[in-house]
Amino acid sequence: MSPGDDPAPYSGTDMWHLRLYVAGQSPKSLRAFANLKRLCEVHLAGHYEIEIVDLIENPSQARDDDILAIPTLVRRLPAPLRKVIGDLSDTENALIGLRLQQGSAT
């Protein structure tokens, strides 16, 4: 039903560097991580790297990286930088946000 569920293997050669900003072990953060992991496995198998930044441990990083919302997923590579906020439960929007899939939002 949702296009995000169709396994479409990643065709590019770029290495994706994704950073997920969370605040402690909040349910939203945990949900976001689980959703991200699943999404990457399906769409970016072998081409991704996830970094988790816990802002509770390192609050000044929020300012440095200009983070407001939690959870925030940042596509650091490939350029350009993209931000997706939320627990990534809406996979289609997440894919559109990461530009992994062309959508109406683009």
Add this chain to the structure above:
Amino acid sequence: MSTTEDVRGIADPTSEGPGAPGLPKASTGIDGLDAVTGGGLPRSRCTLVCGPAGCGKTLLAVEFIVRGATLYDEPGVFVAFEESREDLIANVASLGFDLGELEASGQVVIDHVEVDGRTIEETGDWDLEGLFLRLGAAIDEVGAKRVVIDTIETLFGAFTNTAILRSELRRLFAWLKDRGVTAIITGERGEGTLTRHGIEEYVSDCVIVLDHRVSEQTSTRRLRVLKYRGSLHETNEYPFLIGSSGVSVLPITSMGLGHHVSSERVSTGVPRLDAMLGDGGFYKGSTVLVSGTAGTGKSTLAAQICASACERGERATYFAFEESEPEMVRNMASVGIDLKPWIDAGLLRVQCSRPKVFGLEAHLFAMQTLVGEHDPSVVVLDPVSDLLDDGNGDEVASLLTRQVDFLKAKGITAVLTSLSSESEAQGASQIASLVDVWLLVKSEEGNGEHNRVLYVRKSRGLANSNQIREFLLTDHGIELADVYVGPQGVLTGSARQAREATERSEGLARLEDLEQRQASLERRRESVEAQTAALWREFDVEASVVDRLLTHASTGSEEREGQRAEQGRLRRADSNGDDDT
């Protein structure tokens, strides 16, 4: 953190009932704002400052942070959603605020939150914990007591899920309160609401509304405390200015009427006018209105008052709205009032500006600044009617009231001149109740000429003369002359001179008459003397005849007997006569 799901309500209203004694307040350090709010913003609470674009919200907020850091040792965090850190620092540098320096010395943190909806995609549930964390980190970094969030409504443009955003904002304001910081939240005015997205719903302790209005092509900024829970506050709208040293709110009522009153007299420099005002002129610190039609010598009188103050070694400030300084000096010199030496000596300052150059409030501010610098004992506003043309009457009346109160509080004698129409002092009537002394200079027409007359229309606490005097501008200053009151009314100018001439000639005629009488008396005396002399001459002639006859008689012997007999008869007659008497 598990509290992210938790939406805390806004502050419990029962905890802060109205009239809570000694609601702690944080002084803003902003000129006048503390007076209007009764001591500052509610401490450890959020204050909403809202208004349309360009009304000065950000500057007010910046000043709150800067004053907190510099005056009250309360470090601050400025969260800027709209301007970059560099822009903000540059923008407020013109107000003399060095945010960069304050940041370097660890008193202020500027956090620019860049929100761009185009790069943010929302998928599912989120919260603003990131903002909380970075704000918390910034507060901890400098030990901030003050926080400004400018303008958080920008977030509504970046996030589409406004339900989450609203609950997060509500949580943010509650969180700020918990952190014990005094916060200003700014908001842009919306259609029919205080803020575009209704955040006044969440920030309910204190709401300050800013506004700027253009009337008659001049813009005036205004500030109003809409709401201040648990505290008395002034409810009026106050003009405020953004000057070279920050924001200045100009409260009218905070001045009150509690100024010190002096019974010292100040000479006007016109001795007869001093006499008219009772003993020796105005009271020091009183407000004098000189009103009159065009060309009646109002400015001259004002200049004379300044000059006489300078002669006493006092300082005077002259705000001229019609003449430039050189023009004024020249014009006054032509009537024998030499202002140049006083200007050179720094005793007299002449500030010339057209009323339209600034808005009314800016005028007031400029005047107060200059008065503050120069510290004069006499201030002249010439003429205030120009200001009256500038704005509407109420505004000017309020401006003048503030100015008068300001000067009175400093014990400065204020001289206001006002150009009034031919019929009645209309413009002046708006301010007549403000002034202590009202001198009316009028132009009397008649005999094909017009002459100036002066009288004291009103004079509080002075035993003033009720008489009209002719007001003469001579080449040695102002003189007052008596006017003649006759069956034809008041006589001035040539009519007065004619009357004086008549009186003189009548006097002369009387004198001539007297001289004539004296002369005729003299002539009479001469004639009397002449007649007397003639009589004496006749008498002498007769006497000499008698003498001669007697001599003849004594030499005739035959006549001796007869003479003796005659003598006896005479004696008898004599004795008879003696007996008779």
